[in-house]
Amino acid sequence: MTQPHLADEVQPRTPTHHLTLRFSGTRRGARLARQLAVQQLTEWTGLPYDSDPARTVALVTAELASNAIRHGSVPGRDFRLTLLHLPQAFRIEVTDTRPERLPATPQPADATSGRGLLLVQAYADRWGCEPRDTYTKTVWAEVPLHAMGS
Template identity: 65%
Template sequence: MEPTPTPTTSADPRFTLRLSGTPRGARLARHLAAQQLAAWGVPYGSDASDAVCLVTAELAANAVTHGLVPGRDFRLSLLRLPGRVRVEVTDARPERLPPTVPQAGAGRGLLLVAACADRWGHEVRDVCAKTVWAEVPCP
């Protein structure tokens, strides 16, 4: 059973949750992003909300597809910054880095992320995890 998170208040600029490393967890990440954006005052269905949700869905799907270690979860973090939202997805496969430049032949996911985000990249903070992040313009 997936956890039922409570959205943060509009004053809290960070939302973080661990989700199961399954397709269901990836779908839930997208829905929770939309819910959190609405709590921050970004209307559901707006261009900004749709862009953040698309980026969240792609990064979460990549974590489940390419970053899966059986029995390990992935972490979704949304950070509200001035004029943008930073989406971070952390998985347990630091040795599997995304390409530095999205490639058309490798799928469209990172091309979509690059199209929606002002900046995106990845960080390996330790030997057990990597974080792929994107910053999406958001009023």
């Protein structure tokens, strides 16, 4: 798996589907983002809602949204979820309002924090972080479609 890095590619490969929505910086917002990501995966790919790939997308989305709320949130600000169905992957992007707080390299399982990013690293084919502008950063992960067979 790759280590987190500033984007070596500014634009992802051309998506066949694309969706962006804002959610409240709350646990409810994170839960809704996770549910939407799974719904879009199943709609765009035809995979069952209870399939392993759908569970993987749910886990990765939950971790990225949770981190945005816990570490990247400014009170009163939402986070943005972008989903992209790429030719070889399903890309999940979560944009928050703390560009100065970049995610740390995942810590070993016995660490007291950072374990969520270990899960992202384990399940995603690639992941990273991109400061988008003075006010936002995006943490993203790509779940490979070739491993998503029925």
